Amino acid sequence: xxxxxxxxxxxxxxxxxxxxxxxxxxxxxxxxxxLLIFSSAAFTQHYFHPYTLTVTHAMALGWGTMIIxxxxxxxxxxxxxxxxxxxxxxxxxxxxxxxGIPLLLYGFYHFDFSVFTKAGAILINxxxxxxxxxxxxxxxxxxxxxxxxxxxxxxxxxLLITTLLGLLLLYNFTSNILSNDSxxxxxxxxxxxxxxxxxxxxxxxxxxxxPLFLISxxxxxxxxxxxxILINxxLIIFIFNFLFSFYPVINFFCVGAIAxxxxxxxxxxxxxxxxxxxxxxxxxxxxxxxxxxxxxxPVVLSxxxxxxxxxxxxxxxxxxxxxxxxxxxxxxxxxxGMTFKTLPFILWNRTYHHRxxxxxxxxxxxxxxxxxxxxxxVAYLIGFVVFLIGIFGGFIYVLQVGAxxxxxSAILFNLNIFKMVIHKPDSK
Amino acid sequence: MNEITNxxxxxxxxxxxxxxxxxxEIGLNIVDLGLIYQLDFDEKTKIIYxxxxxxxxFCPMGESISxxxxxxxxxxxxxxxxxxxxxxxxxxxADKISPEGQQFLN
Numbered sequence: 128x129x130x131x132x133x134x135x136x137x138x139x140x141x142x143x144x145x146x147x148x149x150x151x152x153x154x155x156x157x158x159x160x161x162l163l164i165f166s167s168a169a170f171t172q173h174y175f176h177p178y179t180l181t182v183t184h185a186m187a188l189g190w191g192t193m194i195i196x197x198x199x200x201x202x203x204x205x206x207x208x209x210x211x212x213x214x215x216x217x218x219x220x221x222x223x224x225x226x227g228i229p230l231l232l233y234g235f236y237h238f239d240f241s242v243f244t245k246a247g248a249i250l251i252n253x254x255x256x257x258x259x260x261x262x263x264x265x266x267x268x269x270x271x272x273x274x275x276x277x278x279x280x281x282x283x284x285x286l287l288i289t290t291l292l293g294l295l296l297l298y299n300f301t302s303n304i305l306s307n308d309s310x311x312x313x314x315x316x317x318x319x320x321x322x323x324x325x326x327x328x329x330x331x332x333x334x335x336x337x338p339l340f341l342i343s344x345x346x347x348x349x350x351x352x353x354x355x356i357l358i359n360x361x362l363i364i365f366i367f368n369f370l371f372s373f374y375p376v377i378n379f380f381c382v383g384a385i386a387x388x389x390x391x392x393x394x395x396x397x398x399x400x401x402x403x404x405x406x407x408x409x410x411x412x413x414x415x416x417x418x419x420x421x422x423x424x425p426v427v428l429s430x431x432x433x434x435x436x437x438x439x440x441x442x443x444x445x446x447x448x449x450x451x452x453x454x455x456x457x458x459x460x461x462x463x464g465m466t467f468k469t470l471p472f473i474l475w476n477r478t479y480h481h482r483x484x485x486x487x488x489x490x491x492x493x494x495x496x497x498x499x500x501x502x503x504x505v506a507y508l509i510g511f512v513v514f515l516i517g518i519f520g521g522f523i524y525v526l527q528v529g530a531x532x533x534x535x536s537a538i539l540f541n542l543n544i545f546k547m548v549i550h551k552p553d554s555k
Numbered sequence: 556m557n558e559i560t561n562x563x564x565x566x567x568x569x570x571x572x573x574x575x576x577x578x579x580e581i582g583l584n585i586v587d588l589g590l591i592y593q594l595d596f597d598e599k600t601k602i603i604y605x606x607x608x609x610x611x612x613f614c615p616m617g618e619s620i621s622x623x624x625x626x627x628x629x630x631x632x633x634x635x636x637x638x639x640x641x642x643x644x645x646x647x648x649a650d651k652i653s654p655e656g657q658q659f660l661n
Contacts, residue, residue, distance in 0.1 A: 139615055204613035339611065342581065342660065344649050404649055405581070405660045475579060476619055483576065483623030485630075491579050 138210045140201050142477045144217045146548075148197020149470055151225055153544045155189025156459075160534040163514075167526035170518055174446045175310050180235040186454040187320060188251065189228050192286070194462050195328055196220065196258055198469055199279065203262065206335055207276045209269025216261040224254035240300040248294040255287045274351045278331020281359065285323025292316045315369050321453055322362050322385060326422075329461055330354060330392050333415075337396055340412055340468065341403035350395055357388040375436045382433060386426045393419055410497070414504055415464030421457040425449055448518045455533065456511055463507060463540065471495055474547050482552065494550050495543040503539035506532050562596045565632075569594050569603070572631040576623040579616055583659055585624065589651025592642065602636045603628055608647045617641070 159182050166178030200217050204210055211217065227250025234244025262283055266276055293316055296309040305312065334351055337343075361384035368377040396419055400408075408416075428449040435442055475491035482488055514529025516522075573591060574584045585591060585607070593606035605624060609617045621639050628637045652660070 139613060139617065201615060205611055205615070208612045210613070340580075342649055342652075404652065404657060472580060472615055476616060480616075480619035480622055483619045483626060485626045488579075490582065 140204060140211045140217075141214060142473045144211075144214050144221075145197045145201045145473055147221050147225070148193050148200070149466070149544065150548075151221070152190050152194035152197065152462075153541050155185055155193065155228070157534075157537040157541055159185035159190060160530065160537040163530040164527060164534055167517070167530050168523050170447055170451075170514075170526050171521045171523060173443055174450065175313070177236055177238040179447070179450075181232050183450060183454060184228075184235055185232055186458070188224070188231070191325060191454065191458045191462065193224060193228075194466065195325075196224070196254075198465070199328070199332070200261075201469065201473060202332055202336070203265060203276075203279060206273070206279060206332070207266050207269040208271045209265060212261050212264040212268060216257045220254045220257035220261070222254075223250045223257065227251040227254060240297055245294070245297055248290070248297050252287070252290045252294055255283070255290050259283050259287055274348050274355065275331050275335040278327050278334070278351075278355060281355070282324050282327035282331060285319055285327065285362070289316060289320040289324055292319065315366055317450070318365060319362065322358060322365075325453075325458055326385075326388075327355075327358055329458075330358075330388075333419075333461075334392070334395060336465075336468075337412075337416070338399040338403075340405075341399055341408070342405045343399040343403040345395075345399040345402040347395060347398070350391055354388045354391050354395075357384045357391075361385050361388070375433055378433050378436075379430075382426065382429050389419075389422045389426060393422075409468075409492070410500060410504065411464045411467040413464070415461050415468065418457050418460035418464065421452070421460050424452040424456060428452060444518050444521065448515060451515065451518060455514070459507070459511075463504065463536075466540075467492075467495060467500060467543070470544070471547060474550065478550065478552050488552075494547045496546060499539050499543050499546075503536045503543070506539065507536035510534075510536060565596050566594045568631060569605075569628060572627050573624060576620065576627050578610070578620060581610075581660075583652075583656050585620060587653040587656030587659065589647065589653060589656070590620070591624075596635075600636070601634060602638055603632060604638045604640060606640045606642055608642055610647050612643050612646075 162178065162182050162185065166182060169176045169178040200211055227247040230243050230247025231251065232247075234240055234247060262280055266272065266280060269276075292312070295305070296312055296316060299305045299309045299312075330351075338345055361381040364377060364384075365381040368374060368381070396416065400416070428445055431445055432442075432449065435445065471491035471494045474494055475489075479488045510529045510532025512529075513532060514526055517524075517526035517529050570586050570591070573586050576585045577583065578585060578588055578590075581588065588610070590609065591605065591607050593604070595604040595606075596602075597604070605628060607621070607624060609620060614620070621641060625637045625639050628635070
């Protein structure tokens, strides 16, 4: 038997780096959905409520951020066409975040901003710094820079600004270090996170992956640069307006710019879809594409909020619906779809890469149960709509029914993840 | 595939065998996907040089696809050493998909 050689194969990120992020995020989604059932009544009260804060941070940090961090350790090499600098930094990032998030959530739930809550926030900031350093060195070492990588790096920078501001707000609760109370600064903290981190990240990665999955010939780098400029410009103007002047009219401009960016991104995805070679689009990609439509709801609600601010009116249910549509709508929809577009391949590769063309292997999509996936998607969509109706109507029972449906979708999501992880190859 | 080979008969056998290596994400074989660039057969040293690409350089499935090609050629040509050379020049694009591949995707 002769030895065989393969040259030119790039080193990919190990699955061991990525998987902990996915598991942690899946459990956080389950935890947040349980909390949603038992804290439904909080969604009929003021949005600055311990339970609402806990659910929001469980979704934003434990669910959205953790799964994006995990997936990006795998996908960044694809975007920058270079290897991830350090697996060790990725592990450090996971451990710091995994320890910090429960401490922070416990603090929010009990409305206790003692040393443990602050330690949690510090650990989360450390996790983001590890991630940012890993990203920066990986990009610096890569031969090729492109618009997608710039999106991802800028998003990570905004994430660090969000978590640093969050830490500052936490200290401001106990010792007045800012000129206003922490509640006053919440909109800036939340929007830097949602627009700067989530929106930029989803667009940067999505603009690369959606054409890749559809096998589409469409690519328009100029359009992506315009989207990048619009989002960052709108966010910077929003921050300065909030901190130094506060003219609601300027916020209209910011929402307009973000809406235009989302519209352009929708156009980009539509063109990629139209010019695809792969005619059959699977359920996972369909739910991810649906999440782009979900972006429109928060935009509409933000316009309503600005109009209300002209009359110095603050409508709690609109604010709560706005946050709910972002975290349980848009972000959750894209994660539910993209998890089953990335994780089966990571796990398939772990089990079968040496067996390829030696024996019959299943398809990566056979690693999870597609019926369970469909049931999860239906439970999620029903839960989302029912809970939203409950927020606007202020009906606790409706909120609980919606929360139970979302909990069911979280259970089904975790079941499928578990099924994939315990998958063993057929010994025959 | 770029029709560059030093043995058309063996190349046809190799390509037929490589039809069994499937890109797990797309579900299409690597020949119709246009990943195979060149196949050369060195009868003196009993080495098969397979120059191929991936849809993207840091493709997470890259190792399984190149391993699949190697395993497949090893099984088809017993006694030969297989040398897989991954290249990204020229990079893969959708135009490299064969008419059969396009039909499959449709």
